[in-house]
Amino acid sequence: FRALNSTNALIRTIPVKRFPLRDGTGGILMALMDDDPQVVRLNLVKLTAPNLTLASLTGGGSAPTVVLLTPGGGQIFSNSLAATWTGFDPEGNPLHFLVRYSCDNGNSWAVLVEDTIATNLNVSTTGLPGGINTCRLQVIASDGLLSATAVSAAFTVIPKPPQAYI
DSSP, X not given: OEEEOTTOOEEEEOOOEEEEOTTSXXXXXXXXXXXXXXXXEEEEEXXXXXXXXXXXXXXXXXXXXXXXXXXXXXXXXXXXEEEEEEEEOTTOOOOEEEEEEESSTTSSOEEEEEEEOOSEEEEESTTSOOEEEEEEEEEEEESSSOEEEEEOOOEEEOOOOOOOOO
């Protein structure tokens, strides 16, 4: 990757590692970089043709912000869980959100929705493990390069009794 600033000047080159898929149909590219507010674009280039951009990822500048509005701490949910949040990116880049649920005060997380631009969610609690004042939601906002996280205060999702099936 070539890391560029707001004037398209090269800040640094970031090595990319390719991990082939087991079925041989392609691969996953991975690059690790420090959180650098000067980087506003990453261009994927071939080593043999560094001026040919294969893919580009924009964002960066200043980190976005995210505020989780609901649920509030101490709320009790039995059939459905509603959440609302707001997100803001100082450069006006579009934000994408990842929403996760925890029933153990954030020790483990399950993804409820990923890569959404919505700022609300209503999900049935039928498939969610419950917990008394141990449940939390986490919303992660990303502008493509930088991210921000908000975590709710603890709330309750009424635990469901086990169901026997024959």
